[in-house]
Amino acid sequence: xxxxxxxxxSPAKAKTIEGxxxxxxxxxxxxxxxxxxxxxxxxxxxxxxxxxxxxxAPDKKKLVAELKKAAKEAEMVWLASDEDREGExxxxxxxxxxxxxxxxxxxxxxHEITKQAITKAIENxxxxxxxxxxxxxxxxxxxxLVGYELSPxxxxxxxxxxxxxxxxxxxxxxxxxxxxxIKNFSVSSSFRVTAVFVVEIDGQKHQVQAELxxxxxxxxxxxxxxxxxxxxxxxxxxxxxxxxKKSPAPPFTTSTLQQEASxxxxxxxxxxxxxxxxxxxxxxxxxxxxxxxxxxxxAINMAKNEITSRxxxxxxxxxxxxxxxxxxxxxxxxxxxxxxxxxxxxxxADEKRLYDLIWKRxxxxxxxxxxxxxxxxxIDVSTNKSQFVATGEVILFDGFLKVYLExxxxxxxxxxxxxxxPLKKGQKLNLNEMLATQRFTRHAARYTExxxxxxLEELGIGRPSTFAPTISTILKREYVVKEDRPGEKRSFKVLxxxxxxxxxxxxxxxxxxxxxxxFPTDIGILVNKFLVQYFDSIIDYNFTANVxxxxxxxxxxxxxxxxxxxxxxxxxxxxxVDTTENxxxxxxxxxxxxxxxxxxxxxxxVGRFGPMVQIGDTESEEKPRFSGLRKDQSMExxxxxxxxxxxxxxxxxxxxxxKDVTVAVGRFGPYVKHNSQFFSLxxxxxxxxxxxxxAVELIEGKRTKEAxxxxxxxxxxxxxxxxxxxxxxxxxxxxxNFKIPKGTEPEKLSLExxxxxxxxxxxxxxxxxxxxKGK
DNA sequence: CAGTGAGCGAGCTTCCGCTTGACTT
Numbered sequence: 001x002x003x004x005x006x007x008x009x010s011p012a013k014a015k016t017i018e019g020x021x022x023x024x025x026x027x028x029x030x031x032x033x034x035x036x037x038x039x040x041x042x043x044x045x046x047x048x049x050x051x052x053x054x055x056x057a058p059d060k061k062k063l064v065a066e067l068k069k070a071a072k073e074a075e076m077v078w079l080a081s082d083e084d085r086e087g088e089x090x091x092x093x094x095x096x097x098x099x100x101x102x103x104x105x106x107x108x109x110x111h112e113i114t115k116q117a118i119t120k121a122i123e124n125x126x127x128x129x130x131x132x133x134x135x136x137x138x139x140x141x142x143x144x145l146v147g148y149e150l151s152p153x154x155x156x157x158x159x160x161x162x163x164x165x166x167x168x169x170x171x172x173x174x175x176x177x178x179x180x181x182i183k184n185f186s187v188s189s190s191f192r193v194t195a196v197f198v199v200e201i202d203g204q205k206h207q208v209q210a211e212l213x214x215x216x217x218x219x220x221x222x223x224x225x226x227x228x229x230x231x232x233x234x235x236x237x238x239x240x241x242x243x244x245k246k247s248p249a250p251p252f253t254t255s256t257l258q259q260e261a262s263x264x265x266x267x268x269x270x271x272x273x274x275x276x277x278x279x280x281x282x283x284x285x286x287x288x289x290x291x292x293x294x295x296x297x298x299a300i301n302m303a304k305n306e307i308t309s310r311x312x313x314x315x316x317x318x319x320x321x322x323x324x325x326x327x328x329x330x331x332x333x334x335x336x337x338x339x340x341x342x343x344x345x346x347x348x349a350d351e352k353r354l355y356d357l358i359w360k361r362x363x364x365x366x367x368x369x370x371x372x373x374x375x376x377x378x379i380d381v382s383t384n385k386s387q388f389v390a391t392g393e394v395i396l397f398d399g400f401l402k403v404y405l406e407x408x409x410x411x412x413x414x415x416x417x418x419x420x421x422p423l424k425k426g427q428k429l430n431l432n433e434m435l436a437t438q439r440f441t442r443h444a445a446r447y448t449e450x451x452x453x454x455x456l457e458e459l460g461i462g463r464p465s466t467f468a469p470t471i472s473t474i475l476k477r478e479y480v481v482k483e484d485r486p487g488e489k490r491s492f493k494v495l496x497x498x499x500x501x502x503x504x505x506x507x508x509x510x511x512x513x514x515x516x517x518x519f520p521t522d523i524g525i526l527v528n529k530f531l532v533q534y535f536d537s538i539i540d541y542n543f544t545a546n547v548x549x550x551x552x553x554x555x556x557x558x559x560x561x562x563x564x565x566x567x568x569x570x571x572x573x574x575x576x577v578d579t580t581e582n583x584x585x586x587x588x589x590x591x592x593x594x595x596x597x598x599x600x601x602x603x604x605x606v607g608r609f610g611p612m613v614q615i616g617d618t619e620s621e622e623k624p625r626f627s628g629l630r631k632d633q634s635m636e637x638x639x640x641x642x643x644x645x646x647x648x649x650x651x652x653x654x655x656x657x658x659k660d661v662t663v664a665v666g667r668f669g670p671y672v673k674h675n676s677q678f679f680s681l682x683x684x685x686x687x688x689x690x691x692x693x694x695a696v697e698l699i700e701g702k703r704t705k706e707a708x709x710x711x712x713x714x715x716x717x718x719x720x721x722x723x724x725x726x727x728x729x730x731x732x733x734x735x736x737n738f739k740i741p742k743g744t745e746p747e748k749l750s751l752e753x754x755x756x757x758x759x760x761x762x763x764x765x766x767x768x769x770x771x772x773k774g775k
Numbered sequence: 776c777a778g779t780g781a782g783c784g785a786g787c788t789t790c791c792g793c794t795t796g797a798c799t800t
Contacts, residue, residue: 009793009794010793010794010795011794011795012795029794029795030793030794031793031794031795031796032792032793032794032795033792033793033794034793036792036793037790039789039790060794081793082793085792086792086793087793089792089793090793090794136792139791139792140790140791140792142790142791143790143791143792144789144790144791145790146790146791147789147790147791148789148790149789149790150789150790151788151789151790152788152789154789155787155788155789160783160787160788161787161788161789162788162789163788163789163790164789164790165789165790165791166790166791167790167791168790168791277795281795289793289794462791462792463791463792463793465791465792465793465794466791466792466793469791469792470791473790607781607782607783608781608782608783609781609782609783612782614782624782626781626782627782628781628782664780671780673780678779678780680779705777709776709777723777730777730800732800738800
């Protein structure tokens with residue numbers, strides 16, 4: 001039995017700390033929050049000062065019992081959750097859930113996992129900060145009220161199972177508004193004039209790239225300019241040198257790690273977190289969910305030693321970075337390697353690459369600035385008043401650039417930059433060629449997962465632990481999709497001046513190509529429109545920032561948490577009631593035209609199962625006909641003709657084995673139906689042209705496949721089969737499936753064996769995995 | 776690498792923020 005029980009949030013942290021503290025200390029983990037509001041209800045007593053109805057999270061019951069036992073046996077319990085709002089609440093919840101006694105409980109905090117920091121923390125205990133706990137409670141209750149009152153309203157007015165919340169709804173809004181901006185963007189073009197000069201210096205030939213600062217709006221003006229240069233001489237007018245410096249970026253936080261891993265390694269945000277978690281658990285990096293750019297003294301010293309021994313002391317420049325992020329809580333260090341002298345790790349390829357990125361970024365953050373010299377050369381044209389400008393950048397001292405340079409999201413790669421030869425004022429240059437190239441303006445870039453995270457963080461919305469889950473949520477709700485889009489070919493004009501002749505050519509380029517970008521869906525657009533119309537204040541970009549200010553006041557004891565909630569809830573709830581009663585169905589209905597066959601109106605709108613086309617009015621006596629939109633169609637873009645085409649199915653294409661064969665398009669794509677069985681069309685098939693022969697081929701193909709997938713059948717019990725599925729052999733019985741125990745050969749199972757597996761209550765299908773029926 | 780194919784009738788869905796395992800259909 002240990003005299004002392006220390007409770008931290010993460011088990012990996014517990015393991016490390018136990019090593020520092022010795023025999024008298026038992027270190028356990030709470031695995032995050034242990035108490036929360038009941039999921040099935042509102043969980044807030046509105047009538048009674050918004051009293052939260054906490055319960056021990058169902059999946060934490062066992063853990064809490066264990067911790068309770070350990071606490072009872074210990075002489076002192078040290079609550080060592082993180083020093084931020086959530087961490088303080090975790091300590092408070094532990095105090096309650098473990099029925100701790102005040103006289104044998106101490107609250108301690110530390111920001112870095114070193115023996116020194118922990119010893120110091122143990123020497124300086126405090127009590128739980130109830131103001132900070134109240135601030136967390138306000139945050140929790142506000143999010144619950146917003147989420148659990150807005151979502152049901154969406155179920156009523158838009159479509160069941162939808163969700164809204166302080167964070168996710170703003171994320172969707174950003175994507176929807178960016179798409180609108182792109183849709184409304186009008187492309188314009190202008191001509192950019194560039195020139196390549198040749199100069200001989202000390203017997204060596206050099207090229208000089210230069211650009212005209214002015215742009216010409218039309219081809220005619222560009223041509224006129226080129227013509228004005230015919231027969232011109234080009235002379236260096238001035239050479240200006242400017243010293244410059246570049247500084248390294250701060251060490252990684254969760255969000256900057258996600259951004260750089262996306263830009264440099266093409267990782268999704270979720271993948272970055274998964275890989276970082278593996279590195280953390282194996283002790284290779286510090287904690288990966290952090291908003292702090294701070295490094296411990298120990299880390300800075302390790303970096304300093306490492307830089308000195310690798311590159312020399314002139315490359316060292318240690319710094320402390322300050323966090324600029326709104327609402328940062330800084331309970332942890334920045335993300336860095338645990339041991340700076342390890343510049344690589346064993347593990348999967350992803351782990352190696354992510355670790356390499358973290359190592360470089362951390363080391364570079366403690367290195368000297370790069371010293372540059374920027375040269376600007378202006379070049380006179382003898383036949384007109386214009387001047388070309390050539391710029392060059394020379395690195396005088398590479399500094400941190402030796403190790404790492406942060407990437408940018410900027411897609412503009414047009415700049416002409418590089419090394420310039422040593423030019424002098426008055427020097428004559430020979431023109432090799434001059435080009436006037438048509439360039440088009442570009443709309444704002446669509447969000448990637450990582451650039452969305454960046455934007456959310458800038459707005460102070462969401463936390464390091466929620467960036468990745470927020471993206472999963474809006475994808476799962478089908479508010480947005482992550483997609484590639486092929487580009488379109490576009491032609492552009494190039495005028496070329498060479499050897500005193502002007503040539504006019506048309507070239508083509510690909511534009512608008514997108515890779516892994518976030519696009520709003522019809523549902524996302526509609527839900528956003530609803531929320532903007534009725535709950536503008538909630539999905540306002542500043543809503544979080546404003547309530548965060550109030551949470552801070554609560555944390556400082558200057559405001560009472562439930563008074564703040566009351567002030568918010570009054571008008572909010574009134575608006576909910578008002579909208580429930582007065583707003584009609586919000587289906588985004590759009591009239592497309594008249595169906596020539598029936599003379600009925602054709603609409604596109606969002607129905608119970610998503611976007612659909614409706615022929616005929618809902619009020620009319622004749623029952624309207626419905627058809628869901630295909631995945632590649634959108635309410636925005638569909639026209640009458642395409643809408644009517646959806647009703648050409650099911651189409652009868654003949655008889656097979658005396659039963660009708662029909663072809664139709666469902667929500668899983670086109671299929672053939674025969675004898676109430678379904679057969680998906682292959683990607684190469686076309687539902688519009690498929691014939692009976694091909695349909696029969698599909699039917700027979702599936703039959704043979706099915707026959708092969710049956711391992712065992714029993715005469716006595718036709719409802720039971722042993723099948724070979726995607727996850728290996730399994731037992732199918734009355735539409736439920738059961739795993740076969742490890743080590744048994746499926747071919748040798750008897751009916752009795754199978755029945756005992758099926759009837760074993762341990763194998764009963766678990767509720768949370770039961771597929772939701774659309775009925 | 777299997778399964779799915781509705782059109783609102785019934786019961787359910789839902790939030791954000793802390794943390795890890797998880798072995799289904």
